[in-house]
Every structure is written in C-alpha cells, then in structure tokens.
Amino acid sequence: xxxxxxxxxxxxxxxxxxxxxxxxxxxxxxxxxxxxxxxxxxxxxxxxxxxxxxxxxxxxxxxxxxxxxxxxxxxxxxxxxxxxxxxxxxxxxxxxxxxxxxxxxxxxxxxxxxxxxxxxxxxxxxxxxxxxxxxxxxxxxxxxxxxxxxxxxxxxxxxxxxxxxxxxxxxxxxxxxxxxxxxxxxxxxxxxxxxxxxxxxxxxxxxxxxxxxxxx
Numbered sequence: 061x062x063x064x065x066x067x068x069x070x071x072x073x074x075x076x077x078x079x080x081x082x083x084x085x086x087x088x089x090x091x092x093x094x095x096x097x098x099x100x101x102x103x104x105x106x107x108x109x110x111x112x113x114x115x116x117x118x119x120x121x122x123x124x125x126x127x128x129x130x131x132x133x134x135x136x137x138x139x140x141x142x143x144x145x146x147x148x149x150x151x152x153x154x155x156x157x158x159x160x161x162x163x164x165x166x167x168x169x170x171x172x173x174x175x176x177x178x179x180x181x182x183x184x185x186x187x188x189x190x191x192x193x194x195x196x197x198x199x200x201x202x203x204x205x206x207x208x209x210x211x212x213x214x215x216x217x218x219x220x221x222x223x224x225x226x227x228x229x230x231x232x233x234x235x236x237x238x239x240x241x242x243x244x245x246x247x248x249x250x251x252x253x254x255x256x257x258x259x260x261x262x263x264x265x266x267x268x269x270x271x272x273x274x275x276x
Contacts, residue, residue, distance in 0.1 A: 061112045062104055062242050063137035063145040064235075065130060066097030067119035073101065077115035078136060080129040086136075089117045096123065100148045100235040103218075107202075107239030108246055114142065118149075127155035130185070134158075134172070138165040143245050146238035147174040148231035150183030158184055166190030171257045173238045175230035176212050186212075190254045192261070194237040195230045199267050205240065206267035213237050213261050237261065 068074065068089050077089030092098045101113050116133035118125040130151070137145045138161075145165060151158065162185040165172050176186035176193035186193035196217025197206045206214035217233040241257055251257040 061114060061140070061142050062108075062238060063114050063116055063133075063140070063142035064097055064100055064104070065116045065118055065133040065137070065145065065147045066100050066149065067094040067123070068092040068097045068117035069101050069113070069115045070098050073098070073113065074115060077117060078133075079117040079120070080132040080136075082126050082129060084128050084132060086132065089115050090120070092117075093121045094119055094123060096148070096231065100146065100231065103232050103235035104146065104239040104242060107236065108242045111242050111246065114140065123149075125149065125151075127151060127153075127158040131157040131161035134161040134165050134185075138168050138170045142170060144171045144173060144238045144241050146234055147172070147185060148234045150175050150177065150186055150230075152181070152183065154182070154184050154187070159188060162188045162191055166254055169253055171241055171251060171254050173234050173241070175234040177230045192237065192241075192254055192258045194234040196233040197267065202236075204267070205237075205261055205265040207262045207265045208269075211258065211262070213258065213265075214267065215240070 071091045074089045078086045079089050080086045118129040173192045174186035176195045193212045197214030200216050215233045215236040
C-alpha cells in the first residue's frame with residue numbers, strides 16, 4: 061500500500077482516505093480540487109498497476125498546508141503500515157511537529173519519499189534523516205534513476221524533454237521514486253529501512269553527478 065500525502069484523489073479513489081485540517085483534526089477525504097494528488101497517484105499506478113493507494117489529504121482549493129496537517133497525515137499512514145509514503149510537497153521551515161512525525165515514521169520502518177526541488181534551500185520533510193529526497197532529472201527516462209549531490213535521488217519528472225506537459229518537476233519525481241519502490245516491494249523485495257531502500261535505488265542509478273537543470 062502506498063500512502064499519498066497531497067490534495068486527495070478522484071471521486072472514485074477516496075475510499076478510506078482522510079482530510080487533515082489545520083487544527084489537527086480530520087474528516088473523510090474530499091475530491092481533489094487541484095488535480096495534483098490525482099496526478100501523483102497516476103504516476104505511481106503507471107509504474108505499479110493495481111497498487112492500493114490511500115490518500116491523506118492536506119490541500120484543498122489551494123496548494124497551501126501546515127506542519128500540523130502533514131504531521132497528522134504521516135502519523136496516520138505510518139500507523140496503517142503503508143509500505144511507502146509519498147509526499148510530493150515540501151515546507152520551507154523545519155517545524156517540530158513535522159520533524160517528530162517524519163522521524164517517527166522512519167524509526168517505525170516506513171519508507172518515506174519527499175520532493176526536494178533542485179533550486180532553493182532545504183525542503184522538509186525531504187531534508188530529514190532517513191527520508192528519501194527525490195527531485196526531477198531530465199536525463200532520466202521513465203525507468204531511469206540518478207544519484208545527485210547529497211544523495212538525492214533523481215528520476216523521471218514529466219519535463220518537456222521527456223515529452224511531459226503541465227505538472228512536473230520534483231513533485232512527479234517523488235511520485236516516480238515512490239513507484240519504483242512500490243514495484244520492487246510488489247515483486248517481493250524487502251527493505252530494512254529507508255536507508256536500505258535509498259541504497260537500492262542508488263545501486264540501480266544510471267547517472268551520477270551534477271544535477272540536471274531540466275526539471276525544477
């Protein structure tokens with residue numbers, strides 16, 4: 061099972077999902093108004109047809125969220141023992157609730173993948189220890205991977221060079237990395253923790269070295 065922390069999913073893809081609110085409470089997930097979570101789920105399913113996806117919604121009509129909401133989503137998906145937790149998002153500030161939840165998920169053996177844009181400062185939770193940071197690399201085809209500075213994993217990101225249009229960049233790269241891992245798990249692979257999962261991806265990487273600037 062892959063947990064997606066984003067803007068939710070399509071009407072027929074919300075079973076069992078939750079919408080996390082700024083006050084720390086939650087309600088049943090609502091349809092995706094931004095299309096972002098739907099796109100993320102689509103990338104994951106393209107790589108792993110039939111995989112179960114559970115949506116933990118932290119955006120509604122705007123791509124704005126809080127550390128409390130994302131922390132609640134992480135806690136919930138970790139408690140559900142999601143094989144992979146995908147966050148195609150990032151917060152600019154290191155907040156205590158988010159740090160606690162991310163490190164707790166990692167300590168519980170959950171594989172957490174988070175978007176790390178190629179430009180700008182640290183992004184959270186991607187910058188936390190044990191979290192697999194993913195960014196777009198236009199050199200990578202659908203099945204390709206790269207290892208960039210700081211151990212960041214580069215992947216297909218729907219860039220124009222790859223024939224993509226519209227949404228792309230680190231968001232879709234995180235989804236693609238989550239899909240790579242989910243496919244391996246579905247095929248019987250096991251990972252002791254996020255570090256082992258990242259090492260497996262790095263071992264399969266075709267490219268090593270300078271970050272490709274084709275994807276933001």
